[in-house]
Amino acid sequence: MLLLDGFNHIGPDDFSRVRDFLKTLLPMVGPVGPDLVRVSLVKYGRDPEVEFDLNTFHNLSSMVDAVSRVSQSPPLPGGSSDRAVKFIRENITQKDRGDRAETPNILILVTDRNSSGVNTDLLNSLRFVDTKVFVVGVKVSDELQVIKRDDDDAEVFTVEDYNSISNISEELTRSMCRWLKEMQSRAQPESLRFTDVQPRRLRASWECNSRRVQRFFLSVHLVHPESKVQRILVLGHERSTEILHLLPNTSYRIYVSAEYSTGFSNTDTGVVTTPQGTVPTLLPLPRHFLFPLSLMLCSRSLGVQEL
Template structure:
C-alpha cells in the first residue's frame, strides 16, 4: 500500500492539450485541474441584480467551471443562489461532468428579494459542504453586488473554522469603502488580498476570471510543490503531433516542473516519450536539480512514428517504477 507520501504520474495526450488551447481556458497552477476540490458558488440573486446582470453572472460561473476537471474524483461543483433566503440550485454530487454542471447553471432562475449574505454563508456550511468528500479542499466563491442586510462576519469566520477557503467577488456598489470592508470580512482578510476581487459591473466580471482561478488553484494545491514526489511524464511524440505542438508540450512540462521543488529529497522527475518505440529521456534520480531537468526537456528531440501507448505504459511500469524511493511504500 502506498503511504501518505504520494507519487504523481502524468500521461499527456496532445489531443487533450490542443482542446484546452483552442477553448482558451486558463491552465492555472499545475495540478489544479486534477485536485480533489469541492467548489461552491454563492451568487447574489437579490432584487438589486437585474435579470440581464444575473444572466451575465450565470455565464461567468459557466466559464469558471470550464477551467476545472469536473468528475466524481476531482472537482465537484455546487451553486447556491441567495436573496431573502438561500436556495441550492444543485448539490456537489448532482452532476458528474462539466456538461451536467452547465445544464444546472442554465436552469437557474433569478430569485429577487433582499440581500441576506450572512444567512447564505451559514446555509452553505450547514447544507452544502456537509456533502464534501473526506480529504478534499473546500472553496466558496461569493458573488455580491450589494451590502448584506444581515450580519455576515460571524458566518464568514465559521467558514474559515470549517477549513473552507472563501473568495469574495464584489460588483458595483460593493466596490465602495463600506462594500470593500464587507468583502474583506467575507474572505476573512484584513486587506485587499488575493481572496478579494472587485469589478465595476457584471459586464466586467470576466476580467477577474484568470486571477481568481489562479488564486483558487494556489489555495487548493499549495502543499504540492514542497512534498516528496516522484513525477513521471509520458509524452506522445507520434507523427500526428507535429513539431509546433510538440514544442507546446515541452513548454507545458517546464511550467509544471517550475511549480515543484526539485531535488533528491524533494520532487524527482522522469520523462519518457513514445511513438513506434519508447525513448527514455531521463529517469528518477538521474537529474538532481531543477535547472538540469529544464535543460534536458529543452534538449528533447521530436522522434515521430506510430502511437504505441501500451508499450509506453509498460515501459513506465517496468523501467521507471523500479527507481521509486522505497520509503514511499508501506
C-alpha cells in the same frame, strides 16, 4: 461551492452576464468527476435555493447546462450575506450532500448587495470545515473592504459593473490554483486526542509534522446546539493545550488548524464529552450535637446571652 448572493433586483440582461461568468469559470476549476472536482450552486435572494449539490453532477456539460437554466430570484425584500454564508456552512458542507472530509473546499461568494454585511467571524468559521472563501463583489467594492481588513485569509475581487464580471475569471482561477498548491505544502494537525477529561476542563493534544507552524488555532464548539464557545491560540512549537471553562456532562466538537506564513492548513477535529460533576453531600450530624445546637439557636433567637 458557488453562492449567488442577491442579484434579485437587477435586470435580466445583467443576470444573464452573471450566468455567463459562472459558465466561463466552471471549465477553469479543473476536471469534474466523483473523485475529482465537485461543484454545488446555491442561489440566495431572500431565501436559499439549492440549484445542485456537490454530488448532483459528475461531468462538466451537465453542470454547464444546469447553470444555463438558473432563473432569477423574485425581487423580494430581506435576505443577507450572513444568512447565505450560514446556510452554506450548515447545509452544503455535509457528507450526504457530497462533501468530502479529506478534501478542502472553496466557496466563491458572488454578491451585489449594497451592504454586504458579511460577518467575518462567520467567514472564519468556514475555515474549520476546510473552506477557503473567495468573494466577488459587483458594484460593492467599498462595503467589501471590511472583509479584507478583518479576515486576511479571505480573498476579495471587485468589478465596477456586470459587463466586467467575466474579466476576472482567469485571475480568480489563478488565485484558487495558488491556494491549492500552498495547501499541499502545509502539514495539517492530526491525531487529535483528549486526556485528563474533567467536568470543567480537559487537555487536547495533536501531532503536526512541520517546524514552520506559526501558531495553532483551536475552536471549541458545543455539539447541541452547534455554536462556538471559545477560540484558543497556541504557539507553533507546542502540541497540546489545556481547555478550561467547560460545562459538566456536555459534548464539544473541537477543531485544530495550523497557521503558516502562507495561510492556514486543513483541520483535524474530534468530539469529547465532559463527565458529570460530583455534587458534594452533607454528612449527617451525630445525635449528641443536635440538642446543644438547637438550644443555642433558640437562645440566640430569644436574645439570651450565652455564658
